[in-house]
Amino acid sequence: xxxxxxxxxxxxxxxxxxxxxxxxxxxxxxxxxxxxxxxxxxxxxxxxxxxxxxxxxxxxxxxxxxxxxxxxxxxxxxxxxxxxxxxxxxxxxxxxxxxxxxxxxxxxxxxxxxxxxxxxxxxxxxxxxxxxxxxxxxxxxxxxxxxxxxxxxxxxxxxxxxxx
Amino acid sequence: xxxxxxxxxxxxxxxxxxxxxxxxxxxxxxxxxxxxxxxxxxxxxxxxxxxxxxxxxxxxxxxxxxxxxxxxxxxxxxxxxxxxxxxxxxxxxxxxxxxxxxxxxxxxxxxxxxxxxxxxxxxxxxxxxxxxxxxxxxxxxxxxxxxxxxxxxxxxxxxxxxxx
DNA sequence: TATTGTTATACTCTATAACTATA
DNA sequence: TATAGTTATAGAGTATAACAATA
Numbered sequence: 168x169x170x171x172x173x174x175x176x177x178x179x180x181x182x183x184x185x186x187x188x189x190x191x192x193x194x195x196x197x198x199x200x201x202x203x204x205x206x207x208x209x210x211x212x213x214x215x216x217x218x219x220x221x222x223x224x225x226x227x228x229x230x231x232x233x234x235x236x237x238x239x240x241x242x243x244x245x246x247x248x249x250x251x252x253x254x255x256x257x258x259x260x261x262x263x264x265x266x267x268x269x270x271x272x273x274x275x276x277x278x279x280x281x282x283x284x285x286x287x288x289x290x291x292x293x294x295x296x297x298x299x300x301x302x303x304x305x306x307x308x309x310x311x312x313x314x315x316x317x318x319x320x321x322x323x324x325x326x327x328x329x330x331x
Numbered sequence: 332x333x334x335x336x337x338x339x340x341x342x343x344x345x346x347x348x349x350x351x352x353x354x355x356x357x358x359x360x361x362x363x364x365x366x367x368x369x370x371x372x373x374x375x376x377x378x379x380x381x382x383x384x385x386x387x388x389x390x391x392x393x394x395x396x397x398x399x400x401x402x403x404x405x406x407x408x409x410x411x412x413x414x415x416x417x418x419x420x421x422x423x424x425x426x427x428x429x430x431x432x433x434x435x436x437x438x439x440x441x442x443x444x445x446x447x448x449x450x451x452x453x454x455x456x457x458x459x460x461x462x463x464x465x466x467x468x469x470x471x472x473x474x475x476x477x478x479x480x481x482x483x484x485x486x487x488x489x490x491x492x493x494x495x
Numbered sequence: 496t497a498t499t500g501t502t503a504t505a506c507t508c509t510a511t512a513a514c515t516a517t518a
Numbered sequence: 519t520a521t522a523g524t525t526a527t528a529g530a531g532t533a534t535a536a537c538a539a540t541a
Contacts, residue, residue: 173456174441179376180463181352182369186390187470188345189509202531205346212343218500226350228533233501255499255540277338283473284466292337295466298459299344302448306351309447353532366508382523392510397524419517419522498541508531518521 194276196268198242203235204272207244207261211269215260217250226303244268358440360432362406367399368436371408371425375433379424381414390467408432 192201199207209224210216222232236259239245244265247257261269284292356365363371373388374380386396400423403409408429411421425433448456 171437171441173453173460174444175372175376175437177444177456177460177463178355178440179372180460180467181348181355182372183388183390184345184463184467185349185352187467188349189390190470191342191345200530208339208343208346212339219498224347226347226353227531229500230502230534231532234531237501250499253499253541257500273335273339276342277335280338280341280470283470285473286469289337291462291465292341295459295462296337296341296344298455298462299341299348301455302459303344303348303351305450306354306444306447309449364507383521386523391508393523394511394525395509398508401524414522417518417522421523496541499539501536501538503534503536505534506532509529511526511528513524513526515524516522518519 191276191279194272194279196272199244199268200235200238202231203238203242206232206235206239206259207265207269207272210245210259210261210265211273215258217256217258219256221259226307239265355440355443358436358443360436363408363432364399364402366395367402367406370396370399370403370423371429371433371436374409374423374425374429375437379422381420381422383420385423390471403429 192204195201195204205225206221209221213220213224218229218232218236221236222229225232236245236247239259240247244262245259246262247259250256250258356368359365359368369389370385373385377384377388382393382396382400385400386393389396400409400411403423404411408426409423410426411423414420414422
């Protein structure tokens with residue numbers, strides 16, 4: 168069972184990389200928490216969506232998502248409009264100011280990463296992102312060998328929702 | 332600057348993988364927190380060491396490390412002996428019971444990973460661990476292109492300190 | 496009756512700052 | 519005076535459970 172060594176090593180690195188996340192998480196728009204900032208980036212990447220979808224992407228409890236969305240709404244960076252298809256849900260979407268804040272946020276975090284990962288090639292960055300994506304997909308749903316990794320689009324850096 | 336898309340994708344995946352970490356983090360010995368469990372695994376992997384070294388490996392503030400160590404000491408799973416070379420420091424090391432708890436913890440977490448990552452090859456696991464290690468090393472110290480990744484040893488799964 | 500969100504509450508983790516003891 | 523660690527405190531994140539509104 169020395170197989171375990173590989174799993175243990177992965178767990179340690181998964182744990183240790185938390186410090187990188189925390190460092191990046193300190194780069195936030197004024198008045199915005201890291202959790203709310205994450206919601207902002209998800210809306211920019213995937214477009215407007217309901218709390219439930221955000222919750223799934225975040226991999227957290229709906230209560231956390233709800234609070235982050237409220238926070239962003241209070242800042243005026245998102246609006247929550249009733250879903251015509253299901254009045255229980257509201258669709259969360261970025262406001263113009265939300266777009267601005269997100270663009271600045273993305274730039275600042277990207278610059279920080281670029282500064283620190285000077286010796287990383289695109290290939291490495293992509294591969295790590297890909298493996299992480301696959302890890303989460305398989306972990307959440309061990310059944311399928313496939314997972315829905317989608318390479319970042321050419322437009323992703325604009326932080327605009329894809330034809331929301 | 333569509334370069335940013337790669338960084339943004341990496342950030343998103345780094346953030347999203349937190350849910351995997353939280354899931355694994357719920358597997359802990361009774362009475363032990365995830366933070367304390369992490370200290371346990373570090374002691375198992377690297378052997379007895381001072382709070383300062385643990386702090387560096389954890390990538391957190393010394394105060395957090397101190398509290399986890401206290402917690403473990405209270406459980407009787409580690410001892411803290413004065414460092415003969417510097418009386419300000421104490422060396423944290425696993426007790427026999429700490430070893431037992433760690434072994435069980437490692438087994439349980441590994442089994443969980445094995446169950447969920449059935450379609451992962453050793454090569455994939457190793458590569459992801461490697462990239463994560465490199466990410467943290469380069470992020471913390473962008474100067475050097477080298478980093479101190481050490482492949483898991485054959486004995487790592489025994490969770491014994493290497494000739495502590 | 497089941498589902499989507501929201502809110503209140505509790506627990507854990509981390510950072511900051513003040514403090515003790517030793518180098 | 520500088521450093522290693524500890525403790526108290528505060529801020530942020532998530533999960534649980536109870537609740538409201540709609541399907």
